[in-house]
Amino acid sequence: MAVEAKDSERNTEAMMITPLLQDSSANCQMMFYYHMYGRGFTESLTNPNPGELRLVMRLPTRTFVIWQHSFDEGDEWKPANVYIGRVSQPFTLSFQATRSFSGIGDLAVDDVSYVQCALPNVTSSACGSDEFRCVRGSCVSNLVICDLTDDCGDNSDEANCLSSTLCDFEADFCTGYNTGLGSVDWEWRSADTPHTVGTGPSRDHTTNTDVGHYIYLNAARPNVEGDTAVFAFPTILATGSSGACKMTFYYHMYGRHVGELNVYKRTQDGGPWTLLWYRRTPLDQDYFARVQLTPADNENFQVLIEGIVGNGHEGDIAIDDVSFTSACQFTDTPLPQGTTPAPTPSPCHNFGEVPCDDRVTCVDSSKLCDFVNDCPSGAGDENKCGACDFELNKCGWTDTSSGTWAWNRETVSGVNDLNGPKGDSTTGSATGFQKRVKNILGF
Structure with a gap:
């Protein structure tokens, strides 16, 4: 399917819509190829509003963009992979193309397909010992029970979760809070709040719509590269080494300037932090990825989520749907006071040098x-x-x-x-x- 720019007026829109689609699975994605070629897709003084291609989610009560692109990709086909996710009602998707203000640029879409969009298969066979049987008759892993994702397709894997601690951020920060240990704070917001194009979530994870909420680290000013924000949950009682206490969360790191996301635990207020998980590269598409951790400890501990602003404005980070299994028992008892050990000074004093593991020898980073x-x-x-x-x-x-x-x-x-x-x-x-x-x- 193609849109011809030469026969249309400036800033006009062409649109094509799918047939009515039924509810989709939590892993649903659309794949397609697009061709965007011409100077009309490049922003300039004479072309302030370049041509654009958008994929739009159309629900009975909401319509919002879930993917957009505006760039001259040359005379070649480019692949796109767009996360659709769990939609629990009939919906449609539409491709919407806008002609540029000035300049020729035609675009086309081809080879559209859906990947993993069907709900889990219903089976009459017994589920495995490590699986949960959904009410509708399918089997899913026990690891996805009570993680704020409807993996069954009937929400039965999320129905009996009173013993778990769940935070979907729809009303507020839940029991979590900004610690003040960073230079900036995590914000509570929804996707329909204006943010920089090319980064930030188009939807939350809980509702999969643009009005759902999450916590958010803004990469745009007044925040600058290197700013940190640290979010914490209350103290968790010592778990031992059983591994039964599990924390699951969903993170969004999309954009070319994404910084870092780190998850730590600490056993003392003011004591050292132990790194549990980190990511320092962007995701390849606009969606919330899932992480499950086992933050076991023989002492009472606290989980900290640290975001670090990257080197540009297209680097927003978001967290949604944090859950703890029943083995993670929270307490109002604060952590004991501690003192963070002074860091060992680097033996390297010249710009561009890094220390070897012996902490004595230094080599240039180019080596x-x-x-x-x-x-x-x-x-x-x-x-x-x-x-x-x-x-x-x-x-x-x-x-x-x-x-x-x-x-x-x-x-x-x-x-x-x-x-x-x-x-x-x-x-x-x-x-x-x-x-x-x-x-x-x-x-």
């Missing part, structure tokens, strides 16, 4: 991962560049997956898969470590 051991035994410049047997750590590899699949470092014995390897490649034993692609939702 990192250049396949030459500049640090003693390569410890600090070559040991975190991807060569790895995964026995001790991830060797610098970072999982940047989006969607339901992710890479996990785990032992062979910890994987319940009859078709998987019986031992790792390094040691040949079931206690050796490997990196494995895992579907975190169990579908």
Whole structure:
């Protein structure tokens, strides 16, 4: 399908709409190819309003943009992958194309498809021991129960969650709060609040609409690069090492200037922070990605969520739908006072140098991962560049997956898969470590 700019008036719009679609799954996506070629898609003094292509969600009571693009991509087809998500009512989608103010630029759309949009299959077979049977008759992983996502398609996996602690941010911050430990604060807002194009959520995760709420770190002024915001939940009683206490949350990091998102735990007010999870690269599309953590500790502890502003205005970060399993027992008892140890001073005093692992030798940052051991035994410049047997750590590899699949470092014995390897490649034993692609939702 194509739109011809030469025969239309300035700033006019062309629109095509899908047939009425039925409710979609939580993992639903639309894939298509688009062709946008011509100077009319480039903003300039003579073309202040360039041509644009938008994909719009159309509900009975709301209409809002879920994807948009305005750029001359040259004479080639470009792929697009747009998150649709769980829609619990009939809806339509529309492609809407706007002609530029000045300048020729035609666009086309081809090969539209839907991916993982059907609800989970109904089965008469028994669900697995690690699965939950939905009221409608399908099976989903126990890991997705009470995580504020309707994975069943009838919301039965979210129906009996009184023992869990859930925060969807629809009314306020819930029991969470800004700690004042950063230079700025997390904001409470909805997607229909104006924000920079090219970043920020088009919808929240809870309602999957533009009027749902989340907490938000704005990358635009007055916030500047390096500003931090730290959000916390109340103290959790010591869990031991059972792993039963699990925290799940959804994060949004879309835009070319995205900074960092870190999750820590601490056992003392003013004490050291232990890093549980981080991300320092943007997601490849506008959606909320899921993370589940096991913040176990032998002492009472607190979870902290830290956002760091990146190097530009297209780098907003958002958090939505935080949940804790029943094994995470909250208390009003504050953490004991502690003192954060003074950081070890860097041995490097010249600009552009980084320390080796011995904390004595310094090398220029340009020598990192250049396949030459500049640090003693390569410890600090070559040991975190991807060569790895995964026995001790991830060797610098970072999982940047989006969607339901992710890479996990785990032992062979910890994987319940009859078709998987019986031992790792390094040691040949079931206690050796490997990196494995895992579907975190169990579908």
